[in-house]
Amino acid sequence: MASTIPPRAPYAEDPSTSRGRKFAEPESRTRTPFARDRDRIIHSTAFRRLKEKTQVFVAHEGDHFRTRLTHSLEVAQIARSLATALGLDPDLAETIALAHDLGHPPFGHAGEDELQVQMQGFGGFDHNVQTFRVVTRLERRYPRFDGLNLTWETLEGVIKHNGPVVDKLDRPSWRAIAEFDKDYDLRLGTWASAEAQVAALADDIAYNNHDVDDGVQAGLFFLKELLDVPLIGPHVASALKDWPECDQSIVRMEAVRRMIGAMVDDVLAETRRRAEAGKVRSGEDVRNLDHALVAFSRDMVEDLSALRAFLMERMYRHWRVNRTRSQARRILAEMFQLFMAEPDVLPTEWSERAMSRDEAYKARVVCDYIAGMTDRFAIEEHRKLFHLDVWG
Known part of the structure:
Protein backbone atom coordinates (compact mmCIF):
# COMPACT_ATOMS: atom_id res chain seq x y z
CA MET A 1 0.00 0.00 0.00
CA ALA A 2 1.46 3.36 -1.04
CA SER A 3 2.26 5.84 1.70
CA THR A 4 0.40 9.12 1.80
CA ILE A 5 1.78 12.50 2.79
CA PRO A 6 -0.36 14.11 5.54
CA PRO A 7 -1.97 17.45 4.76
CA ARG A 8 -0.22 20.61 5.90
CA ALA A 9 -0.81 21.24 9.60
CA PRO A 10 -2.42 24.60 10.43
CA TYR A 11 0.51 25.38 12.76
CA ALA A 12 3.22 24.65 10.16
CA GLU A 13 5.53 27.47 9.13
CA ASP A 14 4.75 28.79 5.65
CA PRO A 15 7.82 29.83 3.64
CA SER A 16 5.70 32.22 1.57
CA THR A 17 5.00 34.28 4.71
CA SER A 18 8.51 34.13 6.17
CA ARG A 19 9.57 37.19 8.18
CA GLY A 20 12.50 37.44 5.84
CA ARG A 21 16.19 38.14 6.38
CA LYS A 22 18.05 40.79 8.32
CA PHE A 23 19.56 42.02 5.06
CA ALA A 24 16.95 42.08 2.28
CA GLU A 25 17.74 39.94 -0.76
CA PRO A 26 15.82 39.05 -3.93
CA GLU A 27 13.98 35.75 -3.53
CA SER A 28 15.28 32.63 -5.28
CA ARG A 29 13.41 31.68 -8.44
CA THR A 30 13.76 27.96 -7.73
CA ARG A 175 26.06 38.51 25.23
CA ALA A 176 26.27 38.01 21.47
CA ILE A 177 22.66 36.83 21.37
CA ALA A 178 21.43 39.77 23.44
CA GLU A 179 23.23 42.24 21.18
CA PHE A 180 21.90 40.66 17.99
CA ASP A 181 18.37 40.59 19.40
CA LYS A 182 18.39 44.35 20.01
CA ASP A 183 18.42 44.95 16.25
CA TYR A 184 16.52 41.86 15.12
CA ASP A 185 13.94 40.61 17.60
CA LEU A 186 13.87 36.81 17.73
CA ARG A 187 11.25 36.71 20.49
CA LEU A 188 13.59 34.91 22.85
CA GLY A 189 10.94 34.51 25.56
CA THR A 190 8.70 32.21 23.50
CA TRP A 191 9.03 28.70 22.15
CA ALA A 192 10.30 28.29 18.61
CA SER A 193 8.36 26.84 15.70
CA ALA A 194 7.17 23.25 15.67
CA GLU A 195 9.81 22.60 12.99
CA ALA A 196 12.58 23.75 15.34
CA GLN A 197 11.20 21.55 18.10
CA VAL A 198 11.19 18.62 15.68
CA ALA A 199 14.88 19.22 15.00
CA ALA A 200 15.61 19.15 18.75
CA LEU A 201 13.80 15.83 19.24
CA ALA A 202 15.45 14.38 16.14
CA ASP A 203 18.81 15.18 17.77
CA ASP A 204 17.80 13.20 20.87
CA ILE A 205 16.65 10.26 18.76
CA ALA A 206 19.80 10.22 16.64
CA TYR A 207 22.46 10.52 19.33
CA ASN A 208 20.92 8.04 21.78
CA ASN A 209 20.66 5.43 19.04
CA HIS A 210 24.05 5.97 17.47
CA ASP A 211 25.80 6.08 20.86
CA VAL A 212 24.41 2.61 21.55
CA ASP A 213 25.63 1.50 18.13
CA ASP A 214 29.07 3.09 18.50
CA GLY A 215 29.48 1.85 22.08
CA VAL A 216 28.98 -1.77 21.04
CA GLN A 217 31.24 -1.37 18.01
CA ALA A 218 33.97 0.11 20.22
CA GLY A 219 33.77 -2.81 22.63
CA LEU A 220 32.77 -0.62 25.59
CA PHE A 221 29.85 -2.97 26.27
CA PHE A 222 28.29 -6.01 24.61
CA LEU A 223 24.97 -6.36 22.85
CA LYS A 224 23.57 -8.81 25.42
CA GLU A 225 24.39 -6.37 28.23
CA LEU A 226 21.70 -4.13 26.76
CA LEU A 227 18.93 -6.67 27.33
CA ASP A 228 18.16 -5.27 30.80
CA VAL A 229 18.41 -1.62 29.75
CA PRO A 230 15.06 0.17 29.28
CA LEU A 231 14.10 1.22 25.76
CA ILE A 232 16.88 -0.59 23.87
CA GLY A 233 16.55 -3.90 25.78
CA PRO A 234 13.18 -5.02 24.35
CA HIS A 235 14.35 -4.28 20.81
CA VAL A 236 17.55 -6.27 21.29
CA ALA A 237 15.47 -9.15 22.65
CA SER A 238 12.99 -9.06 19.77
CA ALA A 239 15.76 -8.82 17.17
CA LEU A 240 17.60 -11.80 18.71
CA LYS A 241 14.35 -13.78 18.77
CA ASP A 242 13.45 -12.97 15.18
CA TRP A 243 16.97 -13.52 13.80
CA PRO A 244 18.71 -16.04 16.11
CA GLU A 245 21.16 -17.21 13.43
CA CYS A 246 22.04 -13.73 12.21
CA ASP A 247 25.44 -12.09 12.66
CA GLN A 248 25.53 -10.04 15.87
CA SER A 249 26.39 -6.84 13.98
CA ILE A 250 23.22 -7.21 11.90
CA VAL A 251 21.17 -7.89 15.03
CA ARG A 252 22.65 -4.76 16.63
CA MET A 253 21.67 -2.60 13.66
CA GLU A 254 18.20 -4.17 13.55
CA ALA A 255 17.68 -3.40 17.26
CA VAL A 256 18.82 0.20 16.78
CA ARG A 257 16.54 0.57 13.77
CA ARG A 258 13.58 -0.66 15.82
CA MET A 259 14.43 1.73 18.66
CA ILE A 260 14.50 4.66 16.23
CA GLY A 261 11.09 3.61 14.94
CA ALA A 262 9.67 3.36 18.46
CA MET A 263 10.98 6.81 19.41
CA VAL A 264 9.64 8.37 16.21
CA ASP A 265 6.21 6.81 16.75
CA ASP A 266 6.19 8.10 20.33
CA VAL A 267 6.99 11.68 19.25
CA LEU A 268 4.29 11.62 16.59
CA ALA A 269 1.62 10.35 18.99
CA GLU A 270 2.55 12.71 21.84
CA THR A 271 2.79 15.76 19.55
CA ARG A 272 -0.61 15.09 18.01
CA ARG A 273 -2.08 14.62 21.47
CA ARG A 274 -0.62 17.92 22.68
CA ALA A 275 -1.75 19.78 19.56
CA GLU A 276 -5.32 18.57 20.10
CA ALA A 277 -5.31 19.18 23.85
CA GLY A 278 -3.88 22.68 23.46
CA LYS A 279 -6.14 23.54 20.49
CA VAL A 280 -3.04 24.54 18.53
CA ARG A 281 -4.16 26.10 15.25
CA SER A 282 -1.28 28.36 14.21
CA GLY A 283 2.42 29.00 14.52
CA GLU A 284 1.62 31.70 17.06
CA ASP A 285 -0.22 29.14 19.17
CA VAL A 286 2.92 26.96 19.13
CA ARG A 287 5.09 29.85 20.31
CA ASN A 288 2.69 30.95 23.03
CA LEU A 289 2.30 27.56 24.72
CA ASP A 290 3.80 27.23 28.20
CA HIS A 291 5.37 23.91 27.21
CA ALA A 292 6.87 22.20 24.17
CA LEU A 293 4.46 21.02 21.48
CA VAL A 294 6.82 18.41 20.03
CA ALA A 295 7.82 16.02 22.78
CA PHE A 296 8.26 12.45 24.01
CA SER A 297 5.61 10.86 26.21
CA ARG A 298 6.25 10.59 29.95
CA ASP A 299 6.99 6.86 29.64
CA MET A 300 9.53 7.49 26.88
CA VAL A 301 11.23 10.21 28.92
CA GLU A 302 11.65 7.77 31.82
CA ASP A 303 13.06 5.05 29.56
CA LEU A 304 15.42 7.54 27.92
CA SER A 305 16.67 8.65 31.31
CA ALA A 306 17.54 5.07 32.21
CA LEU A 307 19.29 4.51 28.88
CA ARG A 308 21.34 7.69 29.30
CA ALA A 309 22.35 6.62 32.80
CA PHE A 310 23.65 3.35 31.34
CA LEU A 311 25.56 5.19 28.59
CA MET A 312 26.98 7.66 31.11
CA GLU A 313 28.38 4.86 33.25
CA ARG A 314 29.50 2.46 30.54
CA MET A 315 30.48 4.79 27.70
CA TYR A 316 30.90 8.48 28.44
CA ARG A 317 32.89 7.79 31.64
CA HIS A 318 34.74 4.73 30.38
CA TRP A 319 38.47 4.95 31.12
CA ARG A 320 39.35 4.83 27.42
CA VAL A 321 37.05 7.75 26.70
CA ASN A 322 38.34 9.58 29.80
CA ARG A 323 41.91 9.18 28.59
CA THR A 324 41.03 10.67 25.21
CA ARG A 325 39.13 13.51 26.89
CA SER A 326 42.15 14.27 29.07
CA GLN A 327 44.48 14.43 26.08
CA ALA A 328 42.05 16.58 24.14
CA ARG A 329 41.63 19.08 26.95
CA ARG A 330 45.38 19.45 27.39
CA ILE A 331 45.83 20.09 23.67
CA LEU A 332 43.23 22.88 23.63
CA ALA A 333 44.39 24.40 26.93
CA GLU A 334 48.01 24.61 25.83
CA MET A 335 47.12 26.12 22.46
CA PHE A 336 44.73 28.64 23.99
CA GLN A 337 47.32 29.82 26.52
CA LEU A 338 50.04 30.06 23.88
CA PHE A 339 47.87 32.06 21.49
CA MET A 340 46.89 34.44 24.28
CA ALA A 341 50.54 34.97 25.27
CA GLU A 342 51.87 35.09 21.70
CA PRO A 343 49.07 36.05 19.28
CA ASP A 344 51.66 36.67 16.57
CA VAL A 345 51.98 32.88 16.09
CA LEU A 346 48.39 32.78 14.83
CA PRO A 347 47.80 32.87 11.07
CA THR A 348 48.03 36.47 9.81
CA GLU A 349 44.28 37.17 9.50
CA TRP A 350 43.62 35.89 13.02
CA SER A 351 46.73 37.51 14.49
CA GLU A 352 45.75 40.96 13.19
CA ARG A 353 42.29 40.63 14.71
CA ALA A 354 43.61 39.28 18.03
CA MET A 355 46.00 42.19 18.52
CA SER A 356 43.57 44.90 17.45
CA ARG A 357 41.72 45.41 20.74
CA ASP A 358 41.57 44.43 24.43
CA GLU A 359 42.22 41.09 26.18
CA ALA A 360 38.58 39.98 26.12
CA TYR A 361 38.38 40.57 22.38
CA LYS A 362 41.67 38.74 21.85
CA ALA A 363 40.38 35.78 23.87
CA ARG A 364 37.23 35.62 21.73
CA VAL A 365 39.31 35.63 18.55
CA VAL A 366 41.50 32.83 19.91
CA CYS A 367 38.41 30.92 20.98
CA ASP A 368 36.82 31.31 17.53
CA TYR A 369 40.00 30.05 15.88
CA ILE A 370 40.22 26.97 18.12
CA ALA A 371 36.47 26.25 18.01
CA GLY A 372 36.62 26.12 14.23
CA MET A 373 39.32 23.43 14.19
CA THR A 374 38.69 19.81 13.32
CA ASP A 375 40.09 17.13 15.62
CA ARG A 376 42.85 16.28 13.16
CA PHE A 377 43.82 19.90 12.57
CA ALA A 378 43.95 20.58 16.32
CA ILE A 379 46.26 17.60 16.86
CA GLU A 380 48.56 18.67 14.01
CA GLU A 381 48.53 22.33 15.04
CA HIS A 382 49.50 21.36 18.58
CA ARG A 383 52.38 19.21 17.31
CA LYS A 384 53.71 22.04 15.15
CA LEU A 385 53.56 24.47 18.04
CA PHE A 386 54.99 22.26 20.80
CA HIS A 387 57.13 19.53 19.22
CA LEU A 388 60.40 20.26 17.47
CA ASP A 389 60.47 16.85 15.76
CA VAL A 390 58.01 18.10 13.12
CA TRP A 391 60.79 20.27 11.71
CA GLY A 392 63.10 17.29 11.19
Whole structure:
Protein backbone atom coordinates (compact mmCIF):
# COMPACT_ATOMS: atom_id res chain seq x y z
CA MET A 1 0.00 0.00 0.00
CA ALA A 2 1.46 3.36 -1.04
CA SER A 3 2.26 5.84 1.70
CA THR A 4 0.40 9.12 1.80
CA ILE A 5 1.78 12.50 2.79
CA PRO A 6 -0.36 14.11 5.54
CA PRO A 7 -1.97 17.45 4.76
CA ARG A 8 -0.22 20.61 5.90
CA ALA A 9 -0.81 21.24 9.60
CA PRO A 10 -2.42 24.60 10.43
CA TYR A 11 0.51 25.38 12.76
CA ALA A 12 3.22 24.65 10.16
CA GLU A 13 5.53 27.47 9.13
CA ASP A 14 4.75 28.79 5.65
CA PRO A 15 7.82 29.83 3.64
CA SER A 16 5.70 32.22 1.57
CA THR A 17 5.00 34.28 4.71
CA SER A 18 8.51 34.13 6.17
CA ARG A 19 9.57 37.19 8.18
CA GLY A 20 12.50 37.44 5.84
CA ARG A 21 16.19 38.14 6.38
CA LYS A 22 18.05 40.79 8.32
CA PHE A 23 19.56 42.02 5.06
CA ALA A 24 16.95 42.08 2.28
CA GLU A 25 17.74 39.94 -0.76
CA PRO A 26 15.82 39.05 -3.93
CA GLU A 27 13.98 35.75 -3.53
CA SER A 28 15.28 32.63 -5.28
CA ARG A 29 13.41 31.68 -8.44
CA THR A 30 13.76 27.96 -7.73
CA ARG A 31 13.82 27.49 -3.94
CA THR A 32 11.73 28.47 -0.96
CA PRO A 33 13.47 30.69 1.62
CA PHE A 34 13.90 27.71 3.96
CA ALA A 35 15.36 25.49 1.23
CA ARG A 36 17.76 28.29 0.37
CA ASP A 37 18.84 28.45 4.02
CA ARG A 38 19.50 24.71 3.94
CA ASP A 39 21.70 25.07 0.87
CA ARG A 40 23.68 27.92 2.44
CA ILE A 41 24.41 25.78 5.48
CA ILE A 42 25.48 22.79 3.39
CA HIS A 43 27.88 24.98 1.37
CA SER A 44 29.36 26.66 4.45
CA THR A 45 32.93 26.08 5.59
CA ALA A 46 31.74 25.27 9.12
CA PHE A 47 29.53 22.46 7.81
CA ARG A 48 32.40 20.86 5.87
CA ARG A 49 34.56 20.91 9.00
CA LEU A 50 32.05 18.71 10.83
CA LYS A 51 33.42 15.72 8.93
CA GLU A 52 36.38 15.56 11.35
CA LYS A 53 34.76 16.76 14.54
CA THR A 54 33.71 14.03 16.92
CA GLN A 55 30.75 13.06 19.02
CA VAL A 56 32.40 10.81 21.65
CA PHE A 57 35.48 9.36 19.99
CA VAL A 58 38.29 11.35 18.40
CA ALA A 59 38.05 11.37 14.61
CA HIS A 60 41.17 9.27 14.01
CA GLU A 61 40.05 6.43 16.32
CA GLY A 62 37.96 4.65 13.70
CA ASP A 63 36.29 5.26 10.34
CA HIS A 64 32.98 3.72 11.44
CA PHE A 65 32.26 5.94 14.44
CA ARG A 66 29.99 8.95 14.04
CA THR A 67 31.37 12.42 13.48
CA ARG A 68 29.47 15.68 13.84
CA LEU A 69 28.83 15.56 10.09
CA THR A 70 27.35 12.07 9.98
CA HIS A 71 25.38 12.85 13.15
CA SER A 72 24.00 16.05 11.60
CA LEU A 73 22.94 14.14 8.48
CA GLU A 74 21.17 11.53 10.62
CA VAL A 75 19.42 14.24 12.61
CA ALA A 76 18.37 15.98 9.39
CA GLN A 77 16.92 12.76 7.97
CA ILE A 78 14.91 12.06 11.12
CA ALA A 79 13.79 15.69 11.36
CA ARG A 80 12.60 15.73 7.77
CA SER A 81 10.68 12.49 8.23
CA LEU A 82 9.06 13.69 11.46
CA ALA A 83 8.14 17.05 9.94
CA THR A 84 6.58 15.40 6.89
CA ALA A 85 4.55 13.01 9.04
CA LEU A 86 3.28 15.92 11.16
CA GLY A 87 2.39 18.09 8.17
CA LEU A 88 5.13 20.62 8.96
CA ASP A 89 7.62 22.29 6.62
CA PRO A 90 10.32 19.64 6.07
CA ASP A 91 12.84 22.11 4.63
CA LEU A 92 12.83 24.27 7.76
CA ALA A 93 13.13 21.27 10.10
CA GLU A 94 15.97 19.85 8.02
CA THR A 95 17.76 23.20 7.87
CA ILE A 96 17.76 23.69 11.64
CA ALA A 97 18.89 20.08 12.12
CA LEU A 98 21.82 20.57 9.74
CA ALA A 99 22.86 23.78 11.51
CA HIS A 100 22.51 22.66 15.12
CA ASP A 101 26.11 21.50 15.68
CA LEU A 102 28.05 24.09 13.65
CA GLY A 103 29.40 25.73 16.80
CA HIS A 104 30.88 22.62 18.40
CA PRO A 105 34.65 22.77 18.90
CA PRO A 106 36.99 19.82 18.24
CA PHE A 107 36.94 16.78 20.54
CA GLY A 108 33.23 16.85 21.33
CA HIS A 109 32.12 17.74 24.84
CA ALA A 110 35.71 17.61 26.10
CA GLY A 111 36.57 20.50 23.79
CA GLU A 112 33.55 22.48 24.90
CA ASP A 113 34.36 21.90 28.57
CA GLU A 114 37.93 23.12 28.10
CA LEU A 115 36.94 26.25 26.18
CA GLN A 116 34.48 27.05 28.96
CA VAL A 117 37.38 26.89 31.41
CA GLN A 118 39.75 28.95 29.27
CA MET A 119 37.09 31.59 28.52
CA GLN A 120 36.20 32.22 32.16
CA GLY A 121 36.65 35.92 32.66
CA PHE A 122 36.36 36.57 28.92
CA GLY A 123 32.66 36.00 28.33
CA GLY A 124 32.52 32.21 28.52
CA PHE A 125 31.77 29.66 25.82
CA ASP A 126 28.51 27.97 24.82
CA HIS A 127 28.28 25.81 21.71
CA ASN A 128 24.70 26.96 20.95
CA VAL A 129 25.80 30.58 21.01
CA GLN A 130 28.84 29.67 18.93
CA THR A 131 26.56 28.08 16.33
CA PHE A 132 24.59 31.32 16.19
CA ARG A 133 27.80 33.34 15.82
CA VAL A 134 28.93 31.05 13.00
CA VAL A 135 25.79 31.62 10.94
CA THR A 136 25.45 35.35 11.73
CA ARG A 137 29.07 36.51 11.85
CA LEU A 138 31.94 34.06 11.41
CA GLU A 139 31.03 32.61 8.01
CA ARG A 140 32.31 35.11 5.42
CA ARG A 141 31.07 34.29 1.94
CA TYR A 142 29.07 37.29 0.77
CA PRO A 143 30.10 40.85 -0.17
CA ARG A 144 27.21 42.65 1.56
CA PHE A 145 27.14 40.99 4.98
CA ASP A 146 28.93 38.67 7.38
CA GLY A 147 27.32 35.34 8.16
CA LEU A 148 24.80 33.49 6.00
CA ASN A 149 21.88 35.94 6.33
CA LEU A 150 19.43 33.15 7.14
CA THR A 151 15.70 33.68 7.52
CA TRP A 152 14.16 34.79 10.81
CA GLU A 153 12.57 31.37 11.27
CA THR A 154 15.87 29.52 10.86
CA LEU A 155 17.73 31.84 13.24
CA GLU A 156 14.92 31.51 15.78
CA GLY A 157 15.16 27.74 15.53
CA VAL A 158 18.94 27.69 15.82
CA ILE A 159 18.94 29.55 19.15
CA LYS A 160 15.57 28.46 20.61
CA HIS A 161 15.10 24.84 19.48
CA ASN A 162 15.23 23.68 23.12
CA GLY A 163 12.82 26.33 24.37
CA PRO A 164 12.76 29.99 25.48
CA VAL A 165 16.18 31.45 26.28
CA VAL A 166 15.40 34.88 27.67
CA ASP A 167 16.55 33.73 31.12
CA LYS A 168 20.04 33.08 29.72
CA LEU A 169 20.68 36.56 28.37
CA ASP A 170 22.40 37.77 31.53
CA ARG A 171 25.09 35.11 31.13
CA PRO A 172 28.36 36.50 29.73
CA SER A 173 28.48 33.74 27.11
CA TRP A 174 25.08 34.87 25.76
CA ARG A 175 26.06 38.51 25.23
CA ALA A 176 26.27 38.01 21.47
CA ILE A 177 22.66 36.83 21.37
CA ALA A 178 21.43 39.77 23.44
CA GLU A 179 23.23 42.24 21.18
CA PHE A 180 21.90 40.66 17.99
CA ASP A 181 18.37 40.59 19.40
CA LYS A 182 18.39 44.35 20.01
CA ASP A 183 18.42 44.95 16.25
CA TYR A 184 16.52 41.86 15.12
CA ASP A 185 13.94 40.61 17.60
CA LEU A 186 13.87 36.81 17.73
CA ARG A 187 11.25 36.71 20.49
CA LEU A 188 13.59 34.91 22.85
CA GLY A 189 10.94 34.51 25.56
CA THR A 190 8.70 32.21 23.50
CA TRP A 191 9.03 28.70 22.15
CA ALA A 192 10.30 28.29 18.61
CA SER A 193 8.36 26.84 15.70
CA ALA A 194 7.17 23.25 15.67
CA GLU A 195 9.81 22.60 12.99
CA ALA A 196 12.58 23.75 15.34
CA GLN A 197 11.20 21.55 18.10
CA VAL A 198 11.19 18.62 15.68
CA ALA A 199 14.88 19.22 15.00
CA ALA A 200 15.61 19.15 18.75
CA LEU A 201 13.80 15.83 19.24
CA ALA A 202 15.45 14.38 16.14
CA ASP A 203 18.81 15.18 17.77
CA ASP A 204 17.80 13.20 20.87
CA ILE A 205 16.65 10.26 18.76
CA ALA A 206 19.80 10.22 16.64
CA TYR A 207 22.46 10.52 19.33
CA ASN A 208 20.92 8.04 21.78
CA ASN A 209 20.66 5.43 19.04
CA HIS A 210 24.05 5.97 17.47
CA ASP A 211 25.80 6.08 20.86
CA VAL A 212 24.41 2.61 21.55
CA ASP A 213 25.63 1.50 18.13
CA ASP A 214 29.07 3.09 18.50
CA GLY A 215 29.48 1.85 22.08
CA VAL A 216 28.98 -1.77 21.04
CA GLN A 217 31.24 -1.37 18.01
CA ALA A 218 33.97 0.11 20.22
CA GLY A 219 33.77 -2.81 22.63
CA LEU A 220 32.77 -0.62 25.59
CA PHE A 221 29.85 -2.97 26.27
CA PHE A 222 28.29 -6.01 24.61
CA LEU A 223 24.97 -6.36 22.85
CA LYS A 224 23.57 -8.81 25.42
CA GLU A 225 24.39 -6.37 28.23
CA LEU A 226 21.70 -4.13 26.76
CA LEU A 227 18.93 -6.67 27.33
CA ASP A 228 18.16 -5.27 30.80
CA VAL A 229 18.41 -1.62 29.75
CA PRO A 230 15.06 0.17 29.28
CA LEU A 231 14.10 1.22 25.76
CA ILE A 232 16.88 -0.59 23.87
CA GLY A 233 16.55 -3.90 25.78
CA PRO A 234 13.18 -5.02 24.35
CA HIS A 235 14.35 -4.28 20.81
CA VAL A 236 17.55 -6.27 21.29
CA ALA A 237 15.47 -9.15 22.65
CA SER A 238 12.99 -9.06 19.77
CA ALA A 239 15.76 -8.82 17.17
CA LEU A 240 17.60 -11.80 18.71
CA LYS A 241 14.35 -13.78 18.77
CA ASP A 242 13.45 -12.97 15.18
CA TRP A 243 16.97 -13.52 13.80
CA PRO A 244 18.71 -16.04 16.11
CA GLU A 245 21.16 -17.21 13.43
CA CYS A 246 22.04 -13.73 12.21
CA ASP A 247 25.44 -12.09 12.66
CA GLN A 248 25.53 -10.04 15.87
CA SER A 249 26.39 -6.84 13.98
CA ILE A 250 23.22 -7.21 11.90
CA VAL A 251 21.17 -7.89 15.03
CA ARG A 252 22.65 -4.76 16.63
CA MET A 253 21.67 -2.60 13.66
CA GLU A 254 18.20 -4.17 13.55
CA ALA A 255 17.68 -3.40 17.26
CA VAL A 256 18.82 0.20 16.78
CA ARG A 257 16.54 0.57 13.77
CA ARG A 258 13.58 -0.66 15.82
CA MET A 259 14.43 1.73 18.66
CA ILE A 260 14.50 4.66 16.23
CA GLY A 261 11.09 3.61 14.94
CA ALA A 262 9.67 3.36 18.46
CA MET A 263 10.98 6.81 19.41
CA VAL A 264 9.64 8.37 16.21
CA ASP A 265 6.21 6.81 16.75
CA ASP A 266 6.19 8.10 20.33
CA VAL A 267 6.99 11.68 19.25
CA LEU A 268 4.29 11.62 16.59
CA ALA A 269 1.62 10.35 18.99
CA GLU A 270 2.55 12.71 21.84
CA THR A 271 2.79 15.76 19.55
CA ARG A 272 -0.61 15.09 18.01
CA ARG A 273 -2.08 14.62 21.47
CA ARG A 274 -0.62 17.92 22.68
CA ALA A 275 -1.75 19.78 19.56
CA GLU A 276 -5.32 18.57 20.10
CA ALA A 277 -5.31 19.18 23.85
CA GLY A 278 -3.88 22.68 23.46
CA LYS A 279 -6.14 23.54 20.49
CA VAL A 280 -3.04 24.54 18.53
CA ARG A 281 -4.16 26.10 15.25
CA SER A 282 -1.28 28.36 14.21
CA GLY A 283 2.42 29.00 14.52
CA GLU A 284 1.62 31.70 17.06
CA ASP A 285 -0.22 29.14 19.17
CA VAL A 286 2.92 26.96 19.13
CA ARG A 287 5.09 29.85 20.31
CA ASN A 288 2.69 30.95 23.03
CA LEU A 289 2.30 27.56 24.72
CA ASP A 290 3.80 27.23 28.20
CA HIS A 291 5.37 23.91 27.21
CA ALA A 292 6.87 22.20 24.17
CA LEU A 293 4.46 21.02 21.48
CA VAL A 294 6.82 18.41 20.03
CA ALA A 295 7.82 16.02 22.78
CA PHE A 296 8.26 12.45 24.01
CA SER A 297 5.61 10.86 26.21
CA ARG A 298 6.25 10.59 29.95
CA ASP A 299 6.99 6.86 29.64
CA MET A 300 9.53 7.49 26.88
CA VAL A 301 11.23 10.21 28.92
CA GLU A 302 11.65 7.77 31.82
CA ASP A 303 13.06 5.05 29.56
CA LEU A 304 15.42 7.54 27.92
CA SER A 305 16.67 8.65 31.31
CA ALA A 306 17.54 5.07 32.21
CA LEU A 307 19.29 4.51 28.88
CA ARG A 308 21.34 7.69 29.30
CA ALA A 309 22.35 6.62 32.80
CA PHE A 310 23.65 3.35 31.34
CA LEU A 311 25.56 5.19 28.59
CA MET A 312 26.98 7.66 31.11
CA GLU A 313 28.38 4.86 33.25
CA ARG A 314 29.50 2.46 30.54
CA MET A 315 30.48 4.79 27.70
CA TYR A 316 30.90 8.48 28.44
CA ARG A 317 32.89 7.79 31.64
CA HIS A 318 34.74 4.73 30.38
CA TRP A 319 38.47 4.95 31.12
CA ARG A 320 39.35 4.83 27.42
CA VAL A 321 37.05 7.75 26.70
CA ASN A 322 38.34 9.58 29.80
CA ARG A 323 41.91 9.18 28.59
CA THR A 324 41.03 10.67 25.21
CA ARG A 325 39.13 13.51 26.89
CA SER A 326 42.15 14.27 29.07
CA GLN A 327 44.48 14.43 26.08
CA ALA A 328 42.05 16.58 24.14
CA ARG A 329 41.63 19.08 26.95
CA ARG A 330 45.38 19.45 27.39
CA ILE A 331 45.83 20.09 23.67
CA LEU A 332 43.23 22.88 23.63
CA ALA A 333 44.39 24.40 26.93
CA GLU A 334 48.01 24.61 25.83
CA MET A 335 47.12 26.12 22.46
CA PHE A 336 44.73 28.64 23.99
CA GLN A 337 47.32 29.82 26.52
CA LEU A 338 50.04 30.06 23.88
CA PHE A 339 47.87 32.06 21.49
CA MET A 340 46.89 34.44 24.28
CA ALA A 341 50.54 34.97 25.27
CA GLU A 342 51.87 35.09 21.70
CA PRO A 343 49.07 36.05 19.28
CA ASP A 344 51.66 36.67 16.57
CA VAL A 345 51.98 32.88 16.09
CA LEU A 346 48.39 32.78 14.83
CA PRO A 347 47.80 32.87 11.07
CA THR A 348 48.03 36.47 9.81
CA GLU A 349 44.28 37.17 9.50
CA TRP A 350 43.62 35.89 13.02
CA SER A 351 46.73 37.51 14.49
CA GLU A 352 45.75 40.96 13.19
CA ARG A 353 42.29 40.63 14.71
CA ALA A 354 43.61 39.28 18.03
CA MET A 355 46.00 42.19 18.52
CA SER A 356 43.57 44.90 17.45
CA ARG A 357 41.72 45.41 20.74
CA ASP A 358 41.57 44.43 24.43
CA GLU A 359 42.22 41.09 26.18
CA ALA A 360 38.58 39.98 26.12
CA TYR A 361 38.38 40.57 22.38
CA LYS A 362 41.67 38.74 21.85
CA ALA A 363 40.38 35.78 23.87
CA ARG A 364 37.23 35.62 21.73
CA VAL A 365 39.31 35.63 18.55
CA VAL A 366 41.50 32.83 19.91
CA CYS A 367 38.41 30.92 20.98
CA ASP A 368 36.82 31.31 17.53
CA TYR A 369 40.00 30.05 15.88
CA ILE A 370 40.22 26.97 18.12
CA ALA A 371 36.47 26.25 18.01
CA GLY A 372 36.62 26.12 14.23
CA MET A 373 39.32 23.43 14.19
CA THR A 374 38.69 19.81 13.32
CA ASP A 375 40.09 17.13 15.62
CA ARG A 376 42.85 16.28 13.16
CA PHE A 377 43.82 19.90 12.57
CA ALA A 378 43.95 20.58 16.32
CA ILE A 379 46.26 17.60 16.86
CA GLU A 380 48.56 18.67 14.01
CA GLU A 381 48.53 22.33 15.04
CA HIS A 382 49.50 21.36 18.58
CA ARG A 383 52.38 19.21 17.31
CA LYS A 384 53.71 22.04 15.15
CA LEU A 385 53.56 24.47 18.04
CA PHE A 386 54.99 22.26 20.80
CA HIS A 387 57.13 19.53 19.22
CA LEU A 388 60.40 20.26 17.47
CA ASP A 389 60.47 16.85 15.76
CA VAL A 390 58.01 18.10 13.12
CA TRP A 391 60.79 20.27 11.71
CA GLY A 392 63.10 17.29 11.19
